[in-house]
Amino acid sequence: MAHVNLILEAQDIAKSYGQGSSKFDALSGVSLAVTAGESIAIIGKSGSGKSTLMHLLALLDEPDGGHLLVHGKDAVTFKKNELNRFRNEDFGFVFQQFFLIPNATVLDNVMLPLTIAGVGARERRERGMAALEQLELADKAKSKAINLSGGQKQRVVIARALVNNPKVIFADEPTGNLDSATGLVVEDILFKLNREKGITLIIVTHDADLAARCDRQIFMRDGREETTGTAK
């Protein structure tokens, strides 16, 4: 495997919450290398540390132990604004909940990563509309986010995650609060992005079927990786 294709590499990372007697090890020594273009499922029981691992990989938090390498360099050597830029330009996020700004329009919500990046209003608008068209939501651009159905909201969230042409999309339970038919639509969209645009997918899920569609699976239990390989 060519080293240049290694986007993220976790080396024995650990994370604990709380202090003293209430200290809890959410993650105790997980190693994982993410290669450009692959799709990885992180699966496991509730509370096993899936979201914690994803947040660390997404540079949203710092591990207490081990190292996290970004393009081969330890994340701690990067400045805060460099990490911000990585997240803004290279990552797309689909969180366990929609996290849409309820009273802003669908388009404004989708353009948010571009607004943060400081992209000009016109370009922002064009790219936002393109992302919405890709998800067949162009007619909802002017609607308030609060007025959409659950499936529509999740598609808006995905439009927001891909509007900045990210290298990696992190998705935490992307189908968790959707019915199975809508869930399938969302899955298809994600895998199509992976296939057609080579976007790396890191998907946290409970759903074995979704996990099975990924190139590989990381099974989590009590903050540790159980086995790697194909789905059971």
Added chain:
Amino acid sequence: MRIQDVVASAVRNSFRNKLRTTLTVIAIFIGAFTLTITSAIGTGVSDYIDTQVTAIGTPGIFTISKATTPGIVSTGPATYDPNAAVSSGGSVIGPNGPTGLNGSLPALSKEDLATIGAVPGITAVNPLIAVTADYIQYANNGTYKLRVNTNAAISKASLAAGAQLDNSTADYQLLIPNTYLENLGYTDAVSAAGSVVTIGIKDYQRVAHTVTATVVGVQNDTLLGSGAELNTALLNELDSIQNSGKPATTAEGYSAATANFDPALSATDVQVLQKTLADSGYSAKTVADQIGTFQAVIDGIVGVLNAFAGIALLAAGFGIINTLLMSVQERTREIGLMKAMGMGSGAIYALFSLEAVFIGFLGSAIGALVAIGIGTPLSSFLSTTVLSGLPGLNILQFAPASIATIMGIVMFIAFVAGTLPASKAARQNPIEALRYE
């Protein structure tokens, strides 16, 4: 994030909870409105005083009185001295005059006048003659009380019609205030100039006399008091009538005197001269000083109002803190989301502090606009009614610079108030914010 985007979102965010923003804006509005009004009063009054000083002030002349001993209240009355002179003529100078002189103040004796005259730099000293006339009458239009303004000697009149008094002529001349015109039976100021009036006065034995004099002009009221002004010839004539039949034993004394000095003297030299006189126990005031005492009073009132406005703004500042803290609380997830998407802490801080500044801007701009909207017609209404006696006084004058300053101050207060919520937002941990509950 681009500056314009930060500003636009800050503005949009402040309108998200309209009721809450409105209530905070009202608090700021009250403070800004009051400050705008008080600063307009300050500007209006000092503007008026400046024009008054240049219009009526005569350079090179002091009004001199005995310096009053400070601390009269705390130390009790001074020992009675039967030989001390009291002001003569039984008159009270300038009833509403700024000098506040009255018969009970220590008077200037002939020796005092000599002492003052001997001070280097003083070219002449003249006692201020105070006369109490009974009435004034024009044609057969009835008799009206005549109040004599003693400040004629130290100021030019602000003329509505006619000419200034001529103090070198032997003719009896006077200027009447424009408020006298209607009662005396004149149609307007111009028709009064040049007319002849009769003045009634009693001598020391209460015997009535009359003197006829020419009205050379009609004057506007000034801050130095209202009343008719008489030329030297008329003043001396009335004074001699007033004092005829007076027992010779009464000690001569004057409530005040005027002292001349070189009008070309610089302001610091004038101060030195005033200091010299003060050291000898005399209070010497120029016209500008006397008018300045009004400024001090107005400044005091404006200061108190400003303090109230300051308290209102302080309370409004806490209102802003409260509003924004609630808003930070409500938008915890949004902040977390934006930080997760790579928005820096600085931009988050700017977003909330600009929201505070915008709320401050709204409150102060509305406050200033409403103050101007109400104040401008009110000011012109007052100048034609209550303040019509003081032509040229626009009590409320809105100076763009002071309005800009007020808005700047209010926005700065808002910025300071926004510091706490903004830094709270900026410090937020995206993971915490995004954890589902």
